[in-house]
Amino acid sequence: MNTERVMNGTDKDLQGPREFVSMTVADQLFGIPVLTVQDVLGEQRITRVPLSPPEVAGTLNLRGRIVTAIDMRRRLRLPPRAPSQSAMNVVVDRGGELYSLIVDAVGEVLSLAPELFERNPPTLDPGWREVSTGVYRLQHELMVVLDVERLLDIRRAEAA
């Protein structure tokens, strides 16, 4: 009963198609709500920040604003990027602060029907479940929807 009510609640929130910016990290497709994305940039010069949490790749300059770059491979505990592999930056806003998610590639904006959405399957890696709200069943692959708020809550992730 309880679970069902929660499910219904979620479904209600998801009425109508929703738009996501799709991106790949280590061949896995991820999506974040398009409205949270401020900017998409190519590879940037990044200044390392010593003593920072390992997920923090460093800082970069986005038109005069300092943006904290998060290495998504490290954040999702995926193997490090090969030196030859290019990277892209997806800049998001969290409480007035800008963060850049460093991913392998950024795809197109997808408009997805709620019927394709499914909550996190129980077998999903617990670390991923923490930062994901659910999964979309696309035609050829599955897209994991990331919760930017939780993704950037690195201190909590470290404590856990």
Place this chain on the structure above:
Amino acid sequence: MDDLLREFLTESTESLAMLDVELVKLEQNPNDPDLLSNIFRLVHTIKGTCGFLGLPRLETVAHAAENVLGKLRDGELEVTADIVSVILASLDRIKLLLASLEQTEAEPPGDDKDLIERLDAIAEGREVPTKPASAPAATSAAMPPAAEPPAAPADTAAQAPAVRADTAGQTSEHHAAASEQAPARASEGAVAHESAVAAQTIRVNVDLLENLMTMVSELVLTRNQLLQILRSQKDSEFAAPLQRLNLVTSELQEGVMKTRMQPIGNAWAKLPRMVRDLAHELGKKIELRMQGAETELDRQVLELIKDPLTHLVRNCADHGLESPEERRRAGKSETGRITLDAFHEGGQIIIEISDDGRGLQIDKIKAKAIANGLATEAEIASMTDQQIAQFIFKPGFSTAAQVTNVSGRGVGMDVVRTNIEKIGGTIELRTKAGQGTSFFIKIPLTLAIVSALIVEAGGERFAIPQISVIELVRATANSDHQIEHINGAPFLRLRNRLLPLVNLQDLLRIGTTDAKKADEAFIVVTQVGKHTFGIIVDRVFDTEEIVVKPVAPILRDISMFAGNTILGDGSVIMILDPNGIAAAIGDVTMAQDHATETEKTHASAGDDRVALLLFRAGDATPKAVPLALVARLEEVDAAAIEMSNGKPVIQYRGKLMPLVTIDASYERKTSGRQPILVFADGPRSMGLLVDEIVDIVEDRMDVQLGTERPGLLGSAIIAGKATEIIDAGHYLTMAFDDWFSAHRKESVAPANKRVLLVDDSPFFRNLLTPLLSVAGYDVTSVESADKALALCEAGEEFDVIVSDIEMPGMSGFEFAETVRKGGRWQDTPIVALSSHTSPKDLDRGRRAGFVDYIAKLDRDALLNTLSQTIQARGAA
């Protein structure tokens, strides 16, 4: 128009606009305490400001309104529509008075008895007279009767021209004419009112400035790129326009930066007048000293500290300072002093506000804290005086028994603290009964522009705030300056002192170990408070003006960084926080804070900290010796120690150096490395064999337990552990029987003589304090003549004073003259210490009242003179 008045008008108009809104809200939510406090504070501010501008009408109206609001806030009255109407009516009266002020720069004649009576009636809980607000206004001859209650803003505006006509001393005909004109000009008048105030200055949202700043930075970067391209292309037709663009961009950047920065003096501009008026009103003699007015602050920060500063100075004058008789009875000069001092320190702006008054009355605070339920008696009993003093920062706390016009309503200290904390600052307080109270406000530089040194370590660049950098030293393997290691810890010999070093790469855990092999390194000698240390970096670039931006929240835990910034080339760079580094390398900052907390009761005389070398020798108890006495630290091969005349010696720098052990039972190593502390004096040096050099710390050398054991001065708590302080003099005589006799036949110090050392240079204070301590004097050192005179006022006694001549503020000559003029120290001999010893100086020194004049680096002469001076005084 007077700047002060103009600013007051702008501020008050804004406050009033806010008040209208807040009061209407209050009528709807009568029980919202935040709303009430807010309204109360706004009215309080208006009242306070008119008080010192000398606007009695405004002040009385605001005071009466504040009284009512205070009762509402404390729950003694309930919010009713009637009360709100009366308060709105008083606000309208205030507006009317302000309008007149703006036009004639004076308050209109007349009084506000009507309104005040009603306010007082409410405050006293009497029935509110139900007469409409406009009717009593008619009782004042100066006020034209208004047809409507003055709650309508248009009406207020309409009255303004009429009042102007009155004050201009016109006849009743004109008066009537003005009244007639008034309604027609109502809307026009309102517009005129606003534009007249706004014409002089434009208030711009700081966010807008921040955005402009960002855009300009972007423009600068683009310009830099263009210039780069231009350099690679000779004879480009773009050269001339680009050059112009370059200039314009630079000026634009400078201009935008300037819009954000203001000297703190701007926030102080009102204070002299306020203090003068307060002094007059309270019948006190007050001198206000302001130092560091040119210290630049971000204007946003400045705006936010203005009110707290005003409150603090007001409190100092009202509560802190005593009346002239009281001061005379306490043996102080009649004139009380309030000192404001602002400076940059360790990437922060520090503002110190102190008075030399009676200090906080701890007993009253205790009683009040218990009465207000802030703490139980048992809790209070376990608190130190300093902890108790902190209660004054609690909301609704005021110890003034009488509600005076000046302060003492329990707004103030809590507001001060809230406002300072809002901008990420801290406020501390130190008080000593009979000697005064000091507030220390620290404000972070989050928005300020600072000059920073750009360095590189481990392939990364970092900025170090220039303000904490003392000098740069280039260390190479074969030069005078080379980095030496003791048990892996790096040190540098710098002008006969050992400077503890920290490698930035290691500290930040960056870079690879092979980078360390570089035979060239740069040392950034850094000072944080009283601590000096060197930061080893790989390269040093230029200094740049940078805008400190706060780091992202997820990086805020890293104490090594004060912020980050974008350099001219567009790269992001981290700004090192010297405070954080100091804390990381020795926890010294923390230890210091703790020490000052517990030792504050005798802080005035004893907060001198000396660098101490900690080592172990013989037993496990840590031992310490003032670092300034140690010439060098060496590590020798134990096998190289030879015997001569039955005593161990070692060949050292082409000479035989005698070695001594900590005591007779000490067994020296026969193989391996033997650490040695080298003490040197002139051509002689000797070595003390030790087991291990532990650390260098800065701490107070407060010998708590004496000892009979030869070679020990006693025990003290150093770095949190009981530590034996060794008597270097003992070992010197062990090595050379004639060590003292050769040099200091006359310089053996008479026991327990107190010496006051006045020198602005921390270097000399650190050098001379241990030297004199070891020679047997009880040394107190201060960094300025003012501080020395404060000790005099505090009743400290000394046998001899040693003073530097060139000091910022009061010079040594002036100091000596002041002391000679009279007072407690009139007969205390003063010895001058200076780097200049020309006959002219000597002559001037004698005239100023110095008994002798010694070159700064001649320590033997100093010791001789001191002992002679004291003996001469004893004989006299």
